[in-house]
Each structure stands twice: as structure tokens, then as C-alpha cells.
Amino acid sequence: PIDDILVSQYFLDNKNGLNNLPEKQAKFEIKFFGLVGKKSDNAIKNIIIEGPNGYDFKIRSQIFNPTNDEVYIGDWEIASTSVLKKTLTIPIGTSIKPGQFLTYSYQSSWFTDVAEQIELRDETGTIIDETPIINDLNNDFSSWQRVYDGFDTNTSDDWTFETSSAGSTNGKLVIEEAEEVVLVTVSTEKSNYIFGETATISGTVSKQVFVEQPTFSQETIDVIISGPNYYDTLTLYPDLNLEYEIPLKLQKVLGIYDGVYDVSVSYSSGTAQTEFSVGDEVIETTQKEAGALVISTDKESYIPGETAIIFAETSDIIEFEGLKFTVTNPGGIQIFDGTLFPSIGGVNTGVRGGDFNQYEDAQFITNLFMDTISPSYGIHTISAEYGTQTATATFDLNEDVKEDVLISLTTDKEVYGIGETVKISGRLNNLFLDTLDLEVLQTQTFALDFDPSRIVKDLTSVRLAGDSTFNYEFKIPNNENSFGGYRVTVSKDVGAATTKFFVVENPDEYEVLFIETISVTTDKTIYDIGDTLKILGRVG
Structure with a gap:
């Protein structure tokens, strides 16, 4: 018969004649590269090899110790958890030295071809490590094996099904430590x-x-x-x-x-x-500053549903270098990350991290939507790194407090002069619609020669943002017919809201009356015969 130690290599070298060999010579091996020790040490098995159809196999297992200490593995078990549940017990007194491999053989059909899961247990029965549920119906020289020796993230991605590497390592995962930059x-x-x-x-x-x-x-x-x-x-x-x-x-x-x-x-x-x-006298020069990076947002605070614009500027553009950034919430949990590249001709490009828009003087820019599902209220931190340059910024995410009214409506001021712009803003609370109807109507005039056809009126629709807010700007005509009182109405089938503002000659001196009253005055207190008397009045 063929020597057990060489059988795996023999079969691998003679693949074409494999199924022509006598059944008793069809011996295969199953190989474990195990990180032995306590359960927390994450023991790892590297290779599982299946044999050809119709053969009575003798299966062997191999355990590897990648630690720096000798480990005693006597009375440990290598066990099938499928229907057969065949278990090999390692002899008492067995130990494995650092970097050493130990190989074991057991009964035929130790493991099944379908839905098999293999466990490595210590002497108390504690599971040191286990494979995922695996299948092998190919019956060739493929095997389930670890991607790298000792590599374990407790996911099925640690394993790969490919040509067997029995008798040799799967390779080591080399992690290069980034060299610390000296500033x-x-x-x-x-x-x-x-x-x-x-x-x-x-x-x-x-x-x-x-x-x-x-x-x-x-x-x-x-x-x-x-x-x-x-x-x-x-x-x-x-x-x-x-x-x-x-x-x-x-x-x-x-x-x-x-x-x-x-x-x-x-x-x-x-x-x-x-x-x-x-x-001999002072010569003005420009100091050369080291590369500086600045990162900021378009506002200091946001509410859920709003979009923050994150933009950054640097004094030194680094060719082919991207700006890496992360956003962490008040609990220190990273909620966003991205890589941005400098704008080219005013257009920003990047590989990931949101949408890109133009922003004055910013070489890097992206958008960040404020989560409405599970927002984290408080101070958020943006950390950016560009070459050796670093920068941080913060913004505040506040709870969205809605007014106890159907529609909130306001203007930026109560009194304006002719030619000014009225900034109207509001919100539909606790409902969502695409649009609202908005009307600006002149309800009072200070002109003596009143003409209804000259009444100022503006009727439009405003689109609501994701948080049901809206904004509109109304330009007051720059003529004397515009003096008077105005009413702003926002409405839809669900309801309406109104507010008022005034347009006067001297807005800084005008006093807004909040009570119902009537006032009357004349343009002068003394007149000559032949003068025109102008009587002015106002309903508060």
C-alpha cells in the first residue's frame, strides 16, 4: 500500500488515473490549521478535502499552532456535526509547539459531502472553532480552505473553495502598518x-x-x-x-x-x-505657509430632512490625492465616509461620498442628508485628511420641533420700503403635500387717487421640501402705489394660514399697531388759501 504521508501528494500528481486505483489506496486527507488555545483565541481550520466517488477513504486531519507558546491539546476532539457525528479524540498528553503541524487520521467517511460542519473542541467540550456549513459534490481536487492561515473574522468570507493546498500553507495575511508622518x-x-x-x-x-x-x-x-x-x-x-x-x-x-x-x-x-x-528698509514679502486644510459646512445646525453642504479648501493641491473624510455622531459612531477629489474647472468629481455641487472657492464639496429615520441629535464631527494635512469641523443636529398649528407662516420683517424683497417662509406641520398655493395681496393703500386696477397681487405655488418647509421671495414694486398693507395667504384643501406686512415711506420709523384702531391725520397743520388739504387715515 501507499505510505499515508505521501498519499495526498501522489493523488494530486496523478489526477488522470485517480479513479482507476484500487479502493484501499484511495486515501485522502483533511487538513486543519488551528489557532489552538482558549475559545477566545479563535482556533482556525484551514483546509477540508473531499475524496472521489465510490471510494472508502481514510481521512486525516492536521492541526497547526501559530502562537508563540506550546499548547497542550490532549483529549481535544475533531468532530463531524452531520448525521454521522464521527469524532476523533486526540491522545492525552499531546502538545503542539509554536509553528508545529500535527496530522491525524480517522475512520472512513469521517465527513459527509453535503451540509457538513466540523468542530474543534477542547477537553471540556468547549468549541474552540468551527467551519461554516459546507458542501463538496465535485469530487475533484478542490477543497474548502481558509483564505489565509490564521485569518478569522467569524464570517463565511474567511473560507474559499479552490484547488487544494494540502501539505502547504495557504499564505499569511501581511498587514502593513502605516508609517507615522513626522510634521x-x-x-x-x-x-x-x-x-x-x-x-x-x-x-x-x-x-x-x-x-x-x-x-x-x-x-x-x-x-x-x-x-x-x-x-x-x-x-x-x-x-x-x-x-x-x-x-x-x-x-x-x-x-x-x-x-x-x-x-x-x-x-x-x-x-x-x-x-x-x-x-536698508522694509521689503514686503509674502510668507510661505505650510499646507493648510480647512473644512466647514454651509450652516451651523440642521434638523432631520435637511441637507448639509460640506466643503473644504486647501492651500496646496496634491496631484492624484483624494481628500478622505468621516462623519461621526455624538456617540462617536461613524455614520458616513467619503473620498473627494479637487474640482476641475469648477466642477467637483469624486469616487464616493454624496452628490457634488459647485461652491464658491471650495476645491472639495459634497452633500450629506440628515437622517429622518433614526437621527442622532447633538454635535457631529467631520474629520478630514488630505496628504499630511488634517482638519476638523462640527455641526449640530437639532430635534425637529413643529408648531401646534396646521401651517406655520412668517415674513423676515413686518415693515418694508418700496423696492425691497419680502422673504416668506413656512411649513406644513404633521402632513405632507407636494405644493401649497401662495397669494400676496395689497389690502390697503395710502394713495388718495385710489385705483383698484393698480392693487398689487401675486399668486403662485410653492414646492415643499423634504421636511415640508417652503420659501418664497416677493419683490415689492418700486413706486408710490405700493405703499400700504399686505396680506400673505398660504392654502390648500387641508387649510390655510395668513400673515401681514406693511410697505411705508420710512420703514425704520414706522410703528406697527397690534390693536384694532382707526387713526386720521393731515399732511400739514397750517394751510394757505388755495392749498390742497390731504387727509390720511389708517385702520389698525
Whole structure:
């Protein structure tokens, strides 16, 4: 007979003649790569191999220990949970060393081809790990196996059905840790100097860095100062507060000439630049600032159903780089994320994160709808990252408090002058309609030569937003016939609401009367014979 250790490799190398072999030679293996230990250690089985039709198999299992400690697995079990429920018990006293594989064989037909689930149990019967429910009706050299050795997210996605890798690893999942960026700043206490002064160049680094080759030592801060016929390099170390400072005497005898001087600072992977000018008199220069990112929203607070516009600006556009951002609710739970790319020709594009609209001066922009199903009221935080630039912003989501009336209606002011714009806003409470009818009607006039045909009237429909709010702007005609009182009516079959405003000659001096009254006056108190007497009145 074929040696048990080599049988799997033998069959894999002789696939075409597999079903022609004697039944007693048809031996296959089932392979486990297990992270053994306590249940919380998430034991993992890597490969399950099925055999060909009509054969009496001898199935073997293999356990792998990827931990750094030797683990005792005596009296543990490898068990089928299907109809057969065949269970192998590992001999007492068995242990597995770090990185070691142990292989076990058991009875024929250990596992079934349909609806099988295999468990690895410790000596107390606690399930250390288990496979998902699996099927294999192909009867070829395919197998169920872990995507990577030791990879376990407790989902069926951890497993894949493909050509067997029995006798070898499925590979290791390599997780690369992102290198922490070192941030460097540099500045001078002013941007312009005159000869004889001392320029102080100072800055900070974000962390202390050490180098290991050729010998272990602290990383140095390298400073380059260049200007008209001037070039100098300086080396120093950050102090205990991660700060540094360089005094530079600005004297002609030291080779300093009129002009602008550039300062470049590097420390590990971080760099920064600035500049200053020197002369007999102050020369205005523009300080070069490090890349800065600003993110904001169009409003400070919202209610459910509204849409927030998130926009960001940066001082340095990074080619092929996207701005990554997240939005977290007051409980610290991430509710939204996206990646935005700079606008091209005023049109914003991106891969995900909402709809994109044009917004003045913003290189990045997107929309965020305020959830109406399960809103989280309170302060939300937007965190953005663009290269080494970072920024945060906040906005407040407030509870939607509706008035105890069918329709809310208001204007931005009570008194206007001719030519002004009346901003009308309102809301349909506790109902939803697509539109409402809106009428602006002049109900009073101050003109003596009253002509009904000149009454101001505007009739339109307003579309309601997702939260049943509406807005409308009415432009008051710029002529004397527009003086008087106005009534705004919003209505539909469900009901109506009204409000009033006034158009007068001196709106800042006009006093609105809130009681029913009648007033009368004349345009003057003294007249000459032949003058025209104008009598003016008002019903409050």
C-alpha cells in the first residue's frame, strides 16, 4: 500500500488515473490549521478535502499552532456535526509547539459531502472553532480552505473553495502598518528685517526620531538658508519640548546682502519652508505657509430632512490625492465616509461620498442628508485628511420641533420700503403635500387717487421640501402705489394660514399697531388759501 504521508501528494500528481486505483489506496486527507488555545483565541481550520466517488477513504486531519507558546491539546476532539457525528479524540498528553503541524487520521467517511460542519473542541467540550456549513459534490481536487492561515473574522468570507493546498500553507495575511508622518514647522518672528538685526528662525517637530544605522543616534534637524550670493547649512537637535531655534545675525560683513532669503528645514520624513527679506528698509514679502486644510459646512445646525453642504479648501493641491473624510455622531459612531477629489474647472468629481455641487472657492464639496429615520441629535464631527494635512469641523443636529398649528407662516420683517424683497417662509406641520398655493395681496393703500386696477397681487405655488418647509421671495414694486398693507395667504384643501406686512415711506420709523384702531391725520397743520388739504387715515 501507499505510505499515508505521501498519499495526498501522489493523488494530486496523478489526477488522470485517480479513479482507476484500487479502493484501499484511495486515501485522502483533511487538513486543519488551528489557532489552538482558549475559545477566545479563535482556533482556525484551514483546509477540508473531499475524496472521489465510490471510494472508502481514510481521512486525516492536521492541526497547526501559530502562537508563540506550546499548547497542550490532549483529549481535544475533531468532530463531524452531520448525521454521522464521527469524532476523533486526540491522545492525552499531546502538545503542539509554536509553528508545529500535527496530522491525524480517522475512520472512513469521517465527513459527509453535503451540509457538513466540523468542530474543534477542547477537553471540556468547549468549541474552540468551527467551519461554516459546507458542501463538496465535485469530487475533484478542490477543497474548502481558509483564505489565509490564521485569518478569522467569524464570517463565511474567511473560507474559499479552490484547488487544494494540502501539505502547504495557504499564505499569511501581511498587514502593513502605516508609517507615522513626522510634521515639521518653521517660521521667523517677522518677515522683513534691516541690516544689523538678528533673525530668529524657530519651529517644532511632531516627535523625536532615532536612527539605527550605522549606529543608534538621534535624528538631526537640517536647515538650509539661501539668498543673494549666500548659502549656509546648519545642523541641530530638537529640545525636550520638540522645539528648535536658530539666531542669524544680519550683517553685511557676514555676507548678508539685500534681498529675499529662503529657509528650508528637514527632519526625518518631514519638511517645511519659509522666507524673509533683508535690506536698508522694509521689503514686503509674502510668507510661505505650510499646507493648510480647512473644512466647514454651509450652516451651523440642521434638523432631520435637511441637507448639509460640506466643503473644504486647501492651500496646496496634491496631484492624484483624494481628500478622505468621516462623519461621526455624538456617540462617536461613524455614520458616513467619503473620498473627494479637487474640482476641475469648477466642477467637483469624486469616487464616493454624496452628490457634488459647485461652491464658491471650495476645491472639495459634497452633500450629506440628515437622517429622518433614526437621527442622532447633538454635535457631529467631520474629520478630514488630505496628504499630511488634517482638519476638523462640527455641526449640530437639532430635534425637529413643529408648531401646534396646521401651517406655520412668517415674513423676515413686518415693515418694508418700496423696492425691497419680502422673504416668506413656512411649513406644513404633521402632513405632507407636494405644493401649497401662495397669494400676496395689497389690502390697503395710502394713495388718495385710489385705483383698484393698480392693487398689487401675486399668486403662485410653492414646492415643499423634504421636511415640508417652503420659501418664497416677493419683490415689492418700486413706486408710490405700493405703499400700504399686505396680506400673505398660504392654502390648500387641508387649510390655510395668513400673515401681514406693511410697505411705508420710512420703514425704520414706522410703528406697527397690534390693536384694532382707526387713526386720521393731515399732511400739514397750517394751510394757505388755495392749498390742497390731504387727509390720511389708517385702520389698525
